[in-house]
Amino acid sequence: MLTASEVTKRFGGLTAVDDVDFSIDHGEIVGLIGPNGAGKTTLFNSIAGVYTPENGSILFDSEELVGKPPHEIARNGIMRTFQTARTFNESTVLDNVLAGAMFGKNDPGSLDEEREKAWEYLEFIDLENEAEEDASNLTIAHRKQLELARALASEPDLILVDEIGSGLTPRELDELSGNLQKTRDEFGISVFWIEHVMDAIMTATDRIIVLNQGEKIANGTPEQVQQNRRVAEAYLGGAEA
Ligand SMILES: Nc1ncnc2c1ncn2[C@@H]1O[C@H](COP(=O)(O)OP(=O)(O)O)[C@@H](O)[C@H]1O
Ligand SMILES: [Mg+2]
Incomplete structure (x- = not known):
């Protein structure tokens, strides 16, 4: 579904993403x-159109994403959540999800239809009781759940999830990573997920891609990646550049 080849993104003299190849299939949960x-x-920003790579190609269902602006890539069916949740904090929880439903991949139906849909995603994340609260009143964990619901309401084919683990209790992280698995199982949406909390990503993903200093150094099952010497060295800071 998503096929990236030879992607390179530089910032001045720094090569932040260096000649990276990977692909993601329909219905896969892939860790990064x-x-x-x-x-x-x-790399996420390069997929989402925030950055234009200097080199390489990112095909999504055979369509080239490189060069497209972020809103167009979103309408192609790629949604994201952020390391620090970017909810609309002056709006209610329900309106946050409704915004996702209205500005999604498909043209919106009537307001009533879209509101109905928004409720379904609120139920999915178990926040129906908070529907009329301002998003600013939610915990960090609930705001991350809300961001997920807003992304899902736009009915994407792929979601990019940047670090849900930071700032959450183990239990909150369990609930959220459970919802990422349900996202795939119930809606068939593919998940590309950056995480530094290893337990979560090792148990909830099908496959893991490892980057170090911009280069892809491993790609395999969680077991394979855990046993990979280059990966261990990278985490110990001992990898060769
Ligand atoms: N907008 C930017 N301008 C300049 N350098 C950047 C920018 N974004 C990231 N970088 C640099 O690119 C490298 C990779 O950063 P990043 O993609 O944020 O890493 P990660 O998410 O894996 O922690 C880092 O050296 C970072 O300082
Ligand atoms: Mg990061």
Whole structure:
């Protein structure tokens, strides 16, 4: 579904993403890990159209994404959540999800239809009781859940999830990663997920891609990645550049 080849993104003299190839299939949950500064968020921004890579191609259902602006890529069916949740905090919880439903991949139906849909996604994340609260009153964990619901309401084919683990209790993280698995199982949506909390990403993904200093150094099942020497070295800071 998503096929990236030879993607390179530079910032001045720094090569943040260095000649990276990977693909993601329909219905796959793929993890993206790597030490701080490895280029993970830059790769997401390159997929989402925030950055234009200097080199390479990113095909989504055979359509080239490189060069397209972010809103067009979103309408192609790629939605994202952020390392620090970007909910609309002056709006109610329900209106946050409704915004996703109205500005999604498909043209919106009537307001009533879209509101109905928004409720379904609120139920999915178990926040119906908070529907009329301002998003600013939610916990960090609930705001991340809300961001997921807003992304799902736009009915994407792929969601890019940047670090849900930071700032959450183990239990909150469990609930959220459970919802990412349900996202795939119930809606058939593919998930590409950056995470530094290893337990969560090792148990909830089908496959993991590892970046280090902009380069892809591994791609395999969680077991394979855990046993990979280059990966261990990268995390110990001992990898060769
Ligand atoms: N907008 C930017 N301008 C300049 N350098 C950047 C920018 N964004 C990221 N970088 C640099 O690119 C490298 C990769 O960063 P990033 O993609 O955020 O890593 P990660 O998400 O894996 O921690 C880092 O060295 C970072 O300082
Ligand atoms: Mg990052």
